[in-house]
Amino acid sequence: xxxxxxxxxxxxxxxxxxxxxxxxxxxxxxxxxxxxxxxxxxxxxxxxxxxxxxxxxxxxxxxxxxxxxxxxxxxxxxxxxxxxxxxxxxxxxxxxxxxxxxxxxxxxxxxxxxxxxxxxxxxxxxxxxxxxxxxxxxxxxxxxxxxxxxxxxxxxxxxxxxxxxxxxxxxxxxxxxxxxxxxxxxxxxxxxxxxxxxxxxxxxxxxxxxxxxxxxxxxxxxxxxxxxxxxxxxxxxxxxxxxxxxxxxxxxxxxx
Numbered sequence: 001x002x003x004x005x006x007x008x009x010x011x012x013x014x015x016x017x018x019x020x021x022x023x024x025x026x027x028x029x030x031x032x033x034x035x036x037x038x039x040x041x042x043x044x045x046x047x048x049x050x051x052x053x054x055x056x057x058x059x060x061x062x063x064x065x066x067x068x069x070x071x072x073x074x075x076x077x078x079x080x081x082x083x084x085x086x087x088x089x090x091x092x093x094x095x096x097x098x099x100x101x102x103x104x105x106x107x108x109x110x111x112x113x114x115x116x117x118x119x120x121x122x123x124x125x126x127x128x129x130x131x132x133x134x135x136x137x138x139x140x141x142x143x144x145x146x147x148x149x150x151x152x153x154x155x156x157x158x159x160x161x162x163x164x165x166x167x168x169x170x171x172x173x174x175x176x177x178x179x180x181x182x183x184x185x186x187x188x189x190x191x192x193x194x195x196x197x198x199x200x201x202x203x204x205x206x207x208x209x210x211x212x213x214x215x216x217x218x219x220x221x222x223x224x225x226x227x228x229x230x231x232x233x234x235x236x237x238x239x240x241x242x243x244x245x246x247x248x249x250x251x252x253x254x255x256x
Contacts, residue, residue: 046150047080047131048104053124053156059247060114061163063188067109068158070124074104077133081145085129085152091122101127112160114188119162119245125155161242162186164196164249168203168238170256175231177256179203181217181224181238185246195222198240206235206253 054071072087085101089110096117099108112122130149137144166183181203185196198219203226204211214236217224235255242248 045148046077046152047133047148048074048076048083048129050125050127050129050152050154051075052154055110055124055156055158057159057161058112059161059163060119060188061186063115063191065111065113068112069107069109070099071107072099072101072105076104079133079135081132081134083129083131085127087125087127089122089124091117091120096122099124101129114160114162115191117160119160119188121157121159121244123155123157125153127152127154159244161245161247162188164198164240164246165193166196166198166201166238166240166249166251168236168251168254170236170254172256175229177228177230177234177236179226179228179236179238181219181226181251183219183222183238183240183249196240196246197222198246199243201238201240204237204239205230206237211237211239 051073054073055068058066058068060066070087070089083101083103087099087101087108088095089097089099089112096112097110099110100106101108110124128149129152130147132145132147134143134145136142162185164183164185166181168179168181170180171178181201183196183198183201184193185198186192187194196219200216201219201224202216203214203224205214205228206212214228215226217226233255235253237253238251240246240249
């Protein structure tokens with residue numbers, strides 16, 4: 001964890017330094033152009049726009065770091081020449097990693113370490129862009145290029161979920177059947193499975209070829225119980241839906 005923390009800190013420093021260097025370079029060149037008496041170019045508003053990100057959510061059952069592929073699609077204006085940018089990948093407002101955009105379409109990989117960064121929702125974007133565009137310089141009589149800096153607020157949310165697992169047991173006393181459910185989810189921070197207090201879990205009974213919900217419950221300390229009146233032998237299971245930080249899970253069925 002310390003190694004990863006150190007690498008994240010180094011990356012943030014590198015990105016910050018790159019942004020400062022870029023801003024200083026833009027100011028220096030602009031000052032030089034004015035000193036030479038060049039006619040300022042008519043700035044293109046946004047030569048390139050990010051139209052979307054493509055990134056898949058992942059489910060983890062260990063604490064290893066992952067490289068998550070992010071694809072970026074763009075749309076450009078007719079005077080577009082070139083571009084580059086820095087795209088933030090964040091969780092709860094904190095920068096987890098940064099991606100480098102160069103040209104129109106890119107594919108890069110975000111380093112996600114669940115044991116350090118945690119489970120839940122992650123966000124790709126916004127992006128700091130520098131875009132170059134072509135224009136006719138009437139003073140010098142040729143086509144030149146200029147640039148514009150801006151923030152593209154396009155964003156995409158993806159999820160890092162812990163793998164969940166569940167089980168259900170059944171006991172009978174006369175016509176009463178007691179179902180006991182348990183659930184766990186992989187916790188990267190603990191490097192093991194832990195109790196999962198799942199929400200909206202469904203106790204279900206098989207009816208023909210379909211499953212009928214008996215009751216929807218929230219687990220406490222990773223468990224829940226339900227007692228039903230049923231004189232006949234039936235088949236039961238537990239079904240837990242997907243959460244932002246945990247995968248869905250359906251237990252094996254049990255008959256009683």
